[in-house]
Amino acid sequence: MNPTPWLSLSIWIPILFGAVVLAFSDRHAALVRWIALIGSLLGLAVTLPLYTGFDTQTSAMQFVELSPWIPRFNINYHLGVDGISLLFVLLNSFITVLVVLAGWESITKRVAQYMAAFLIMSGVLNGVFSSLDAMLFYVFFEASLIPMYLIIGVWGGPNRVYAAVKFFLYTLFGSLLMLVALLYLFDKSGGSFAILDWHKLPLAMTPQILLFVAFFFAFAVKVPMWPVHTWLPDAHVEAPTGGSAVLAAILLKLGAYGFIRFSLPILPDASHALSGFMITLSLIAVVYIGLVALVQTDMKKLIAYSSIAHMGFVTLGFFIFNAYGMEGALVQMVSHGFVSAAMFLCVGVMYDRMHSRQIADYGGVVNTMPKFASLMMLFAMANCGLPATSGFVGEFMVIMGALKHSFWIGFLAATTLIFGAAYTLWMYKRVIFGAVANDHVAKLKDIGAREFLVLALLAIAVLGMGLYPLPFTEVMHASVNGLLQHLAVSKL
Amino acid sequence: MNFTMPNLLPAYPEIFLLIMVSVILVLDLFLPQALRYVTYALTQLTLLGCAVLTLDVAVLTQGDVTYTFNHMFVADMMGHALKLGAYIAVFTTLVYSRAYLGARGMWKGEFFALVLFALMGMLVMISANHFLTLYLGLELLSLSLYALVALDRDSARATEAAMKYFVLGALASGLLLYGMSMIYGATGSLNISEVAHTLANGHPDKVVLTFGLVFLVSGMAFKLGVVPFHMWIPDVYDGAPTAITLIIGSAPKLAAFAMAMRLLVMGLLDLAVDWQQMLVILAVLSMAVGNLAAIAQTNIKRMLAYSTISHMGFMLLGLLAGVVNGNWLNAADAYSAAMFYVVVYVLTTLGTFGMILLLSRAGFEAENLDDFKGLNARNPWYAFLMLLLMFSLAGVPPTVGFYAKLSVLQPLLAAGMTWLAVVAVMFSLIGAFYYLRIVKLMYFDEPIDTAPIEPSLDMSVLISINGLAVLALGIMPQSLMALCYFSIKAL
Numbered sequence: 002m003n004p005t006p007w008l009s010l011s012i013w014i015p016i017l018f019g020a021v022v023l024a025f026s027d028r029h030a031a032l033v034r035w036i037a038l039i040g041s042l043l044g045l046a047v048t049l050p051l052y053t054g055f056d057t058q059t060s061a062m063q064f065v066e067l068s069p070w071i072p073r074f075n076i077n078y079h080l081g082v083d084g085i086s087l088l089f090v091l092l093n094s095f096i097t098v099l100v101v102l103a104g105w106e107s108i109t110k111r112v113a114q115y116m117a118a119f120l121i122m123s124g125v126l127n128g129v130f131s132s133l134d135a136m137l138f139y140v141f142f143e144a145s146l147i148p149m150y151l152i153i154g155v156w157g158g159p160n161r162v163y164a165a166v167k168f169f170l171y172t173l174f175g176s177l178l179m180l181v182a183l184l185y186l187f188d189k190s191g192g193s194f195a196i197l198d199w200h201k202l203p204l205a206m207t208p209q210i211l212l213f214v215a216f217f218f219a220f221a222v223k224v225p226m227w228p229v230h231t232w233l234p235d236a237h238v239e240a241p242t243g244g245s246a247v248l249a250a251i252l253l254k255l256g257a258y259g260f261i262r263f264s265l266p267i268l269p270d271a272s273h274a275l276s277g278f279m280i281t282l283s284l285i286a287v288v289y290i291g292l293v294a295l296v297q298t299d300m301k302k303l304i305a306y307s308s309i310a311h312m313g314f315v316t317l318g319f320f321i322f323n324a325y326g327m328e329g330a331l332v333q334m335v336s337h338g339f340v341s342a343a344m345f346l347c348v349g350v351m352y353d354r355m356h357s358r359q360i361a362d363y364g365g366v367v368n369t370m371p372k373f374a375s376l377m378m379l380f381a382m383a384n385c386g387l388p389a390t391s392g393f394v395g396e397f398m399v400i401m402g403a404l405k406h407s408f409w410i411g412f413l414a415a416t417t418l419i420f421g422a423a424y425t426l427w428m429y430k431r432v433i434f435g436a437v438a439n440d441h442v443a444k445l446k447d448i449g450a451r452e453f454l455v456l457a458l459l460a461i462a463v464l465g466m467g468l469y470p471l472p473f474t475e476v477m478h479a480s481v482n483g484l485l486q487h488l489a490v491s492k493l
Numbered sequence: 494m495n496f497t498m499p500n501l502l503p504a505y506p507e508i509f510l511l512i513m514v515s516v517i518l519v520l521d522l523f524l525p526q527a528l529r530y531v532t533y534a535l536t537q538l539t540l541l542g543c544a545v546l547t548l549d550v551a552v553l554t555q556g557d558v559t560y561t562f563n564h565m566f567v568a569d570m571m572g573h574a575l576k577l578g579a580y581i582a583v584f585t586t587l588v589y590s591r592a593y594l595g596a597r598g599m600w601k602g603e604f605f606a607l608v609l610f611a612l613m614g615m616l617v618m619i620s621a622n623h624f625l626t627l628y629l630g631l632e633l634l635s636l637s638l639y640a641l642v643a644l645d646r647d648s649a650r651a652t653e654a655a656m657k658y659f660v661l662g663a664l665a666s667g668l669l670l671y672g673m674s675m676i677y678g679a680t681g682s683l684n685i686s687e688v689a690h691t692l693a694n695g696h697p698d699k700v701v702l703t704f705g706l707v708f709l710v711s712g713m714a715f716k717l718g719v720v721p722f723h724m725w726i727p728d729v730y731d732g733a734p735t736a737i738t739l740i741i742g743s744a745p746k747l748a749a750f751a752m753a754m755r756l757l758v759m760g761l762l763d764l765a766v767d768w769q770q771m772l773v774i775l776a777v778l779s780m781a782v783g784n785l786a787a788i789a790q791t792n793i794k795r796m797l798a799y800s801t802i803s804h805m806g807f808m809l810l811g812l813l814a815g816v817v818n819g820n821w822l823n824a825a826d827a828y829s830a831a832m833f834y835v836v837v838y839v840l841t842t843l844g845t846f847g848m849i850l851l852l853s854r855a856g857f858e859a860e861n862l863d864d865f866k867g868l869n870a871r872n873p874w875y876a877f878l879m880l881l882l883m884f885s886l887a888g889v890p891p892t893v894g895f896y897a898k899l900s901v902l903q904p905l906l907a908a909g910m911t912w913l914a915v916v917a918v919m920f921s922l923i924g925a926f927y928y929l930r931i932v933k934l935m936y937f938d939e940p941i942d943t944a945p946i947e948p949s950l951d952m953s954v955l956i957s958i959n960g961l962a963v964l965a966l967g968i969m970p971q972s973l974m975a976l977c978y979f980s981i982k983a984l
Contacts, residue, residue, distance in 0.1 A: 073974040140890040154937040162937050166929055173925055177918035184906045
């Protein structure tokens with residue numbers, strides 16, 4: 002008997018539930034919400050065996066499923082996870098549950114389509130993280146654009162159309178270049194789309210560099226790295242709360258994941274040759290975008306810029322080529338998934354009540370919403386990397402790695418501890434502390450049980466990961482070491 | 494004089510079709526308007542019969558290449574597949590057009606006769622193995638289409654479109670004929686197989702040949718509607734009644750593809766170096782002009798007309814990647830990719846124009862982009878179908894349009910034309926913008942028009958199948974891809 006296809010289930014259960022939900026009209030909004038919740042919980046449940054059954058000793062792919070899909074092009078339905086991708090499948094399924102809960106009351110327009118979009122996207126994103134066939138990866142990668150485009154455009158803010166189209170075209174630009182690169186590799190490898198075969202494919206320097214550039218556009222736009230980050234603040238600001246949370250927590254990870262699955266192992270020599278370039282862009286993201294975040298007046302924009310800065314840490318960790326950096330970057334990715342989602346959900350909580358994201362409209366929220374203020378405090382601390390929160394672990398590891406690589410790179414990276422603290426805490430202070438700023442704030446009601454549940458779950462994750470990161474890091478050890486060994490060997 | 498009866502088997506579908514058109518034409522004279530559905534039913538039955546006969550021929554000839562009528566007519570797998578595609582396209586067109594034409598007083602016997610004659614022309618083109626047969630089929634198709642465009646004779650716009658179409662189409666036919674005569678001069682034959690044979694083994698006059706080739710390619714480019722021979726497309730698409738636009742924009746593309754295959758690949762493959770270069774220019778220009786001009790359109794029919802131009806340009810990429818440095822290894826991949834592209838394009842176009850017909854009603858033409866505003870609020874299901882169709886045209890997975898692009902790009906890269914692939918994807922990116930705009934109008938905007946959408950059951954079912962097919966083939970593209978590959982491989 003075949004083993005249970007947990008990966009397929011984690012992809013198709015949410016998509017199936019999404020399709021079911023679509024069949025309902027808005028008259029059954031309550032029912033739709035429950036079905037969506039059940040779907041997302043089931044989707045999460047089927048990912049748990051992936052963790053419990055995971056063998057941490059090997060860097061090989063696990064839970065592999067392989068069957069032919071399009072034999073004409075030798076494209077296979079090839080799934081599998083290693084220590085790198087496993088965590089993102091779990092993270093994604095977890096965040097989906099929270100997002101469904103977070104949109105429970107605040108979404109009243111086209112509830113069924115909203116829930117369906119998130120469920121379908123959840124399945125598609127699991128597909129991206131578990132594809133071992135490049136074309137399957139590409140299909141999922143692109144398909145994730147459609148629900149997000151609709152989420153921003155239908156349920157977004159006043160400037161949603163601009164943001165949605167910009168989001169779509171930016172990402173499509175990058176991924177189309179990647180498509181050409183994938184087809185080139187298909188041709189070079191003698192007709193195979195298997196990513197793992199490509200890892201072993203010898204390539205000369207010039208094609209490596211060109212392919213690196215093509216992949217760079219696809220993934221740098223997604224991360225996003227400076228200077229192709231400009232779609233992100235627009236998309237974040239206009240997207241509904243759930244959209245922002247998924248965008249920051251999961252979609253941004255696609256870019257970083259792409260680097261680690263494609264660019265680094267397939268093009269090790271180009272990666273080494275261009276590491277200076279990548280490190281520079283990453284540091285610009287950390288320092289310059291950190292400063293940009295400081296002057297934002299819109300909370301969502303501020304968190305969006307802080308996301309870019311944090312993702313700069315991730316790409317920095319990848320391109321300094323040591324175990325600290327690589328693992329730190331991965332931890333940072335997971336941690337950022339929790340923290341950024343939490344921050345956006347916090348802003349969503351306030352936005353639902355005040356319909357404003359401007360920092361200036363708030364002040365003294367702690368007086369009316371104490372429970373909320375204390376939870377948000379935790380997330381703000383995690384966002385600036387306070388020890389004992391998840392934010393600290395990743396940043397610390399990356400800084401350690403960077404210091405090993407070069408003092409000045411480590412030094413510049415470490416400035417994030419200052420800038421991060423500055424913009425996050427300053428915003429927190431202006432919004433939460435102080436005297437009650439106006440009547441609207443005075444009338445605020447503290448968070449209800451549902452909102453508390455959502456934020457508390459995230460708080461547990463953030464604290465748990467900060468205090469005891471071993472369950473996260475031990476999963477990735479073998480895979481990261483395997484990758485680093487692979488990277489040390491030239492393909493020329 | 495000796496007269497032997499030619500083998501009629503390969504031409505059974507055409508013969509049956511001709512008989513049926515004659516029957517329908519005569520029978521319809523005796524039918525009052527109230528009984529017009531008899532004509533309609535007979536027409537659809539004819540299509541069904543043709544499909545059965547085509548399958549029959551394919552089985553009886555065991556898929557082998559079979560010539561008849563002195564090698565003027567050929568039946569092969571590519572022909573069978575394209576013919577079946579044409580039947581399905583015409584069948585779907587008729588279902589979609591019924592309500593639209595009925596509301597506009599064009600639901601008449603002539604319509605059916607002309608459509609079937611056009612189909613006849615396509616079939617002859619698809620099966621032509623001789624320049625004259627090909628030309629005959631092309632003219633039968635074109636003349637029927639000119640008349641169809643002018644079917645609404647009181648409409649100044651349609652009449653103008655028909656005139657333009659006729660004048661430019663006649664010019665193109667002239668170019669094509671001239672090219673054929675040149676090639677006849679150089680090779681001494683009008684038979685496509687013989688031309689190919691002479692080119693491979695003889696020493697024909699290269700200058701005359703190339704001269705002829707230029708005219709041939711120009712004439713073909715006219716019929717395909719690629720830049721710089723595209724001028725008629727937007728005007729005709731826009732001016733013709735939408736149902737007729739659907740007829741022009743769907744099945745004839747299959748025939749045009751067959752024409753390109755018969756002329757260039759089967760006849761003039763030895764000149765591939767020359768015509769491939771011409772196609773590169775045509776393809777790049779078409780993708781550029783088509784995609785850029787489409788952005789500026791506010792009329793959806795014009796927009797789709799420019800989109801057609803860009804898609805035909807993309808399809809040419811498949812045709813021009815077949816032969817690399819005299820090496821034919823890539824040929825089956827490339828040509829089957831082009832065929833797959835055309836089939837997918839026709840499928841998607843049927844749905845898209847079907848959707849325009851669906852939104853139109855008596856006294857109202859849904860032809861502006863704004864008519865799609867808020868479709869999601871009016872009817873989520875049709876909005877969803879249109880969403881699938883638009884993403885398919887834009888080439889976004891998991892719709893089948895993506896695989897069409899993929900299968901064309903793959904041989905292009907295998908042929909070492911990476912730059913062309915990059916150009917192609919960049920123009921696709923520009924193209925994505927205006928398809929996205931339709932999705933935006935449907936989903937993000939509030940409706941202007943709030944009339945209920947009440948299509949007939951058959952249309953509603955068929956358009957749902959059509960839209961879902963775009964998704965289903967996107968998830969499982971193998972069967973159609975394999976069919977195209979098999980058809981081309983068997984040549």
